[in-house]
Amino acid sequence: MKSRLSHPFVQALLILAVAYLLFRFGIAYIPPLLGVKSAPVPHTVLLQYMLTVAVGVLLYVSATEDRWRAFKAPIQRVLVDPSQRLYRLALLVTVPLLAGFITYRQVRPSVEAPPNLRSIHPAPPSTITFRGKTMTLAGLENPLRKEGNLRDHVEEGRRVYYQNCVACHGDQLNGKGHFAHGFNPPPADFTDNGTIPQLTESFVFWRIAKGGRGLPKEGTPWNSAMPAWEDFLTEREIWAVIIFLYDQTGWTPRTWDTAEGGAR
Amino acid sequence: MSARLAGTAALLVALAAAPAAGQQAPAGKAIYEKWCAGCHGSDGKGDGPAASTMLPRPRDFTRALFKVRTTSSGSVPTDADLRHVIDDGMPGSAMPGWTDVLSESDRDALVQYIKTFSTAFQQKPDVVAFSKAPPENAAAIEDGRRTYEKLECFKCHGRAARGDGPSASTQEDDSHFPIRPANLEENWRFRGGGSVEDIYRRLRTGLDGTPMPSFNDMLAAKVVTDEQLWHVAQYVRSLSPKEPPEPPEVIRARLVEGRLPTSPDDSAWNVAERAYIPLVGQVIIKPRWFSPAVDAVWVQALHNGRDLAIRLVWDDRSRSPDPRWSEWQRRVTEVMGPKEDSAAAPAAATSGTSGSDAAPPAPADRASPAGATPAVPALGDAFAVQFPREIPQGMERPYFLMGDARNPVYLWYWRSDAPAAVEATARGLANITPIPGPSTLRSQAVFDRGQWRLVLTRPLAAPGGGDRLTLVQGEAIPIAFFAWDGSNGESGTKGAVSAWYHVYLDEPTPKTVYTTPIATAALTAGFGILVVARAQRREKQGGSKGD
Numbered sequence: 178m179k180s181r182l183s184h185p186f187v188q189a190l191l192i193l194a195v196a197y198l199l200f201r202f203g204i205a206y207i208p209p210l211l212g213v214k215s216a217p218v219p220h221t222v223l224l225q226y227m228l229t230v231a232v233g234v235l236l237y238v239s240a241t242e243d244r245w246r247a248f249k250a251p252i253q254r255v256l257v258d259p260s261q262r263l264y265r266l267a268l269l270v271t272v273p274l275l276a277g278f279i280t281y282r283q284v285r286p287s288v289e290a291p292p293n294l295r296s297i298h299p300a301p302p303s304t305i306t307f308r309g310k311t312m313t314l315a316g317l318e319n320p321l322r323k324e325g326n327l328r329d330h331v332e333e334g335r336r337v338y339y340q341n342c343v344a345c346h347g348d349q350l351n352g353k354g355h356f357a358h359g360f361n362p363p364p365a366d367f368t369d370n371g372t373i374p375q376l377t378e379s380f381v382f383w384r385i386a387k388g389g390r391g392l393p394k395e396g397t398p399w400n401s402a403m404p405a406w407e408d409f410l411t412e413r414e415i416w417a418v419i420i421f422l423y424d425q426t427g428w429t430p431r432t433w434d435t436a437e438g439g440a441r
Numbered sequence: 442m443s444a445r446l447a448g449t450a451a452l453l454v455a456l457a458a459a460p461a462a463g464q465q466a467p468a469g470k471a472i473y474e475k476w477c478a479g480c481h482g483s484d485g486k487g488d489g490p491a492a493s494t495m496l497p498r499p500r501d502f503t504r505a506l507f508k509v510r511t512t513s514s515g516s517v518p519t520d521a522d523l524r525h526v527i528d529d530g531m532p533g534s535a536m537p538g539w540t541d542v543l544s545e546s547d548r549d550a551l552v553q554y555i556k557t558f559s560t561a562f563q564q565k566p567d568v569v570a571f572s573k574a575p576p577e578n579a580a581a582i583e584d585g586r587r588t589y590e591k592l593e594c595f596k597c598h599g600r601a602a603r604g605d606g607p608s609a610s611t612q613e614d615d616s617h618f619p620i621r622p623a624n625l626e627e628n629w630r631f632r633g634g635g636s637v638e639d640i641y642r643r644l645r646t647g648l649d650g651t652p653m654p655s656f657n658d659m660l661a662a663k664v665v666t667d668e669q670l671w672h673v674a675q676y677v678r679s680l681s682p683k684e685p686p687e688p689p690e691v692i693r694a695r696l697v698e699g700r701l702p703t704s705p706d707d708s709a710w711n712v713a714e715r716a717y718i719p720l721v722g723q724v725i726i727k728p729r730w731f732s733p734a735v736d737a738v739w740v741q742a743l744h745n746g747r748d749l750a751i752r753l754v755w756d757d758r759s760r761s762p763d764p765r766w767s768e769w770q771r772r773v774t775e776v777m778g779p780k781e782d783s784a785a786a787p788a789a790a791t792s793g794t795s796g797s798d799a800a801p802p803a804p805a806d807r808a809s810p811a812g813a814t815p816a817v818p819a820l821g822d823a824f825a826v827q828f829p830r831e832i833p834q835g836m837e838r839p840y841f842l843m844g845d846a847r848n849p850v851y852l853w854y855w856r857s858d859a860p861a862a863v864e865a866t867a868r869g870l871a872n873i874t875p876i877p878g879p880s881t882l883r884s885q886a887v888f889d890r891g892q893w894r895l896v897l898t899r900p901l902a903a904p905g906g907g908d909r910l911t912l913v914q915g916e917a918i919p920i921a922f923f924a925w926d927g928s929n930g931e932s933g934t935k936g937a938v939s940a941w942y943h944v945y946l947d948e949p950t951p952k953t954v955y956t957t958p959i960a961t962a963a964l965t966a967g968f969g970i971l972v973v974a975r976a977q978r979r980e981k982q983g984g985s986k987g988d
Contacts, residue, residue, distance in 0.1 A: 256973050257976050277959060280958040281957075336490045
């Protein structure tokens with residue numbers, strides 16, 4: 178057994194197999210065991226990784242003359258040795274069949290949806306009209322943060338959120354409400370650090386007030402199920418629900434740089 | 442002796458329970474207020490701000506009636522039962538599982554806090570002794586089907602088990618909210634879980650607070666055996682697919698020779714792939730609808746190069762209009778009816794993109810919910826298949842909710858109370874106008890024990906005018922679906938909707954699909970033989986090892 182493992186050909190095969198398993202399954206499933214989020218490696222990237230490993234393996238087996246000879250020996254034997262005739266025949270049949278099969282998979286007509294490219298955070302307009310009132314978004318702050326008791330605004334926002342937003346964005350604010358599976362694009366996941374922590378409260382106000390229909394074209398407004406909440410909510414209710422979103426998730430909104438240039 | 446033991450045990454229980462409840466409740470309260478009160482209410486009465494948008498309503502903890510338990514009917518659940526529901530949620534309802542959000546100790550604290558809402562928890566839970574599942578086979582499932590009949594499960598759940606039994610329309614829960622018997626063909630929506638064991642446990646314990654009884658009494662009276670209850674569970678499980686269905690992005694219409702099946706029950710449909718498309722409430726435009734009766738449609742499509750036929754199968758507990766369901770319709774409208782009639786909407790003085798949508802309801806939407814008469818309007822069932830008017834070249838397409846004035850959509854619109862499906866143009870949700878002139882759209886529908894099966898057929902070519910979509914092979918064509926159940930008070934904007942999907946009409950397979958792989962295989966084989974031959978020749982010539 179030990180002598181087999183020390184054979185460079187077996188070593189090469191083993192390294193390739195272990196690398197494949199690691200890239201294909203390890204990257205996706207091992208980090209979650211340690212509490213780190215991960216995802217499967219795309220096929221093109223997998224191919225690239227495997228090519229790199231293959232080059233490394235070739236370098237290793239050809240590093241010394243002896244090892245190179247030992248590595249080639251089994252290949253040479255399969256090609257010429259009379260005792261390996263059956264094995265040789267089997268390879269000559271299976272490898273072309275495999276090549277044919279892979280080609281078939283490439284050329285067969287595939288049924289695919291056209292790509293749906295979409296800008297998640299398109300540039301906001303400079304001003305919006307909210308129920309007849311013009312609002313300038315640049316520099317706009319959430320007025321409720323400067324008045325009254327923040328806890329009251331959170332509770333008001335909670336009421337607004339649960340009466341209106343829960344069906345899609347969910348009571349965990351993760352975009353997995355009980356109607357979320359019916360829509361594409363899926364409702365925003367506010368617990369994701371790519372959503373509200375990247376945005377100013379004025380941007381969030383614009384998105385809530387104007388909804389999916391108010392997106393510019395790069396945001397694919399024709400697919401979005403986000404209602405234009407100006408038809409349902411008052412300005413104060415929208416500012417309150419924004420306070421609730423940040424409070425409930427623990428994120429802080431992105432702030433405007435002050436005129437002096439310092440971030441607060 | 443035994444009295445002293447009991448006394449000691451009681452003291453021990455009291456010692457263990459009292460400080461635990463006393464200490465954990467405050468921690469549980471903060472978590473409850475943050476994550477649970479929005480639906481279940483601060484006082485645990487199931488009356489949080491979200492409650493009125495949900496049917497079934499969130500659990501009222503003060504009644505201490507819990508659906509999913511391992512205890513006998515009427516008994517409080519065990520702590521583990523409460524934890525189980527917090528962990529895994531209630532499938533098919535708005536209650537999610539909380540393992541990703543709350544730590545184990547938080548969830549335990551919640552269990553203790555929920556128990557403070559009712560004095561019923563001073564009693565000990567009466568745990569039911571469950572048996573092990575007997576082997577599952579065809580005979581067991583057949584026995585389960587017979588037992589399902591014998592126990593009269595069909596009275597609520599229906600002969601075909603789609604939740605459409607003769608008593609289905611009159612059911613209410615203990616708080617007098619209308620409640621639908623489960624559609625047993627959708628086990629992924631069973632509140633207590635969809636496995637055979639889950640179903641068996643619900644049969645033994647009942648779903649307290651709902652009309653679903655426990656069959657323990659029947660078991661005690663020897664009307665039914667424990668094994669038969671297992672068989673019922675195995676039978677019920679067999680009615681659903683092995684795995685919960687997932688919607689595809691593309692619905693494939695296979696190319697077939699000869700005539701297309703025009704009848705919904707033609708066996709020719711067996712060759713067509715079935716696509717599961719989930720439908721959800723229209724909660725985007727006023728008046729919204731949070732309680733759709735139709736939760737999915739199964740779509741199949743076939744074409745023969747001349748015509749396209751689409752078969753739509755959806756479960757609907759009633760063939761509307763049906764006077765037996767008018768009381769249900771009245772009650773659902775009462776508890777779920779929108780308090781936001783479009784007339785009461787604030788003026789939509791908005792930016793250009795959405796301002797153009799504020800069109801008045803079309804005359805086609807003949808049953809306006811605004812009618813304040815106490816009698817419920819007789820509403821038919823309806824279904825719409827939506828296409829763009831032409832296949833989009835770029836990514837842009839009409840708004841998925843039936844387009845708008847600027848970019849309308851093309852519909853195949855069917856109603857149970859109309860003689861045939863019509864082609865229509867929609868300019869916004871419920872703003873549907875039939876396309877005038879002769880139509881080449883054909884429809885055939887059957888209603889069968891809680892299920893509509895509808896086939897719509899149209900030639901690929903569209904005669905004159907830009908109103909109708911010309912169907913093209915080999916391209917992904919946007920498609921979307923809408924369903925209304927009249928007996929659920931649905932019409933107009935109150936219905937079930939889907940996102941845009943695609944339908945793809947297969948092209949005849951080009952010959953190169955077969956010749957290219959054969960050529961590749963032959964070339965590879967040739968190359969292999971060459972390598973072997975060369976190696977052998979060198980071996981013979983050299984004798985010594987070359988490299």
